[in-house]
Amino acid sequence: MMNEAEPKLDTLHTDPNEQMIVDRIYSAVMEQKLAPRTKLSELALCETFGVGRMRVRRALLLLSSQGIVDLRSNRGAYVACPSADEARDVFVARLTIETGIVRELARGIRDDGIQILRSHVEKEEVARRTDDRPEIIRLSGAFHVELAKCHENSVLIRVVRELVTRTSLIVALFGTNQASTCPDDEHASIIDAIVSGDPQSAEDTIRHHILHVQNGLDLNQSQKAEPDLAKILTGRM
Amino acid sequence: MMNEAEPKLDTLHTDPNEQMIVDRIYSAVMEQKLAPRTKLSELALCETFGVGRMRVRRALLLLSSQGIVDLRSNRGAYVACPSADEARDVFVARLTIETGIVRELARGIRDDGIQILRSHVEKEEVARRTDDRPEIIRLSGAFHVELAKCHENSVLIRVVRELVTRTSLIVALFGTNQASTCPDDEHASIIDAIVSGDPQSAEDTIRHHILHVQNGLDLNQSQKAEPDLAKILTGRM
């Protein structure tokens, strides 16, 4: 029996449908509790969530359709391992979509939206002061989803959530030693730019921010933990 | 026995996987061969594609995750019937994403990309001259996907394809009597704006175009063929 690292997913006690399973894995990836290339065996997920194989397989299919999971025929499901090209695609797509979102928000945002964003940044600061690393990572990505939520557009929310999640995988793979998450005060700057009402300024700010994250990566070098090594490490600890 | 309109899907003779099934239904919806609220019974799809129920159910799940199909528990799968709110979301998302795409294309587009776009518009004109309505509809949507393809970004291509398909459903539901597809020469104008190299002009052109399509709809009125009536008509012809 293998004793590879178990996915860090708390067991549920309710009766979850496949969307709950998808969300749980989604969250785990976003919080970098599930590393790229982690094997997601059907049996393990069945036991973790207390459901039949069908539910698990449906959830895995949905996850694979969003690029979060790689489904390899007859070999199982693995947390996705984006290539450098895919990573670039994700960042370009984020630039395209998120700049559009903040430009529109700069033209008019509801007051409660601003409230939510500011309190979100506050939470980030708290997490940073208490050095709660998982929480920092989670909130850091969630901020961008909150921006999309201010737009109140179901399509954009879904797309941004997908892209933020994939960004987590990319950072895990290509991140350099330095702080590999969203820098400290840039989220606050984005809010300020939105509130100022200048679309161009808002666009520039978030573009700078996203590029900042991308520049913290090393997309030209090989990925961390190439397949063979990872296999060795998980096979025999 | 019901004698409702059969889905217009030619039978296949190869051994398709679920992605092929998804693509076929995708195409049928984009070409408006499958109307909203059309029931997609598992048995019918199994026979049409010559596959087992599992493949069909996986395909339907994928389609539902993209808003093309509504999966109602214990009642089956139906071609999606977007609400007016969902329709607005789709158009806002298209504005956000497609303006971003053409702005970037205006900053630099490969020559072969221009070639493809121009020959695409030519095909549209041919189809229009020969009054090939299904082909007009198909090409009209496909143009926007081709724009995304010029960007060579897998994420954006996928999202645009989804949105264009959903737009087909929306037009089918909310379209007024008039020409409910992309107007004649606006696609050519978009190409010209891109080639001119002025991002702002390109953005304005495609924004105008998308809004033009949206204005051809009647999103405030009730949808065509409200549920009850449709039920009556299909139940007893």
Place this chain on the structure above:
DNA sequence: TTGACACAAATTGTTAACAATGCAGAACTT
């Protein structure tokens, strides 16, 4: 005729068994 109720048929959802594939370790050869 209309409505309610009951039953039958059809369709979807779930489960479990089976088949097929890949993987790992043992045995064998060189």
Place this chain on the structure above:
DNA sequence: AAGTTCTGCATTGTTAACAATTTGTGTCAA
């Protein structure tokens, strides 16, 4: 000892039967 083949085990893929729900129909009563 290194490499190769073989065999058994574990995991995934598929099928088919079964259960549950909805839907349509027919009967009956008001």
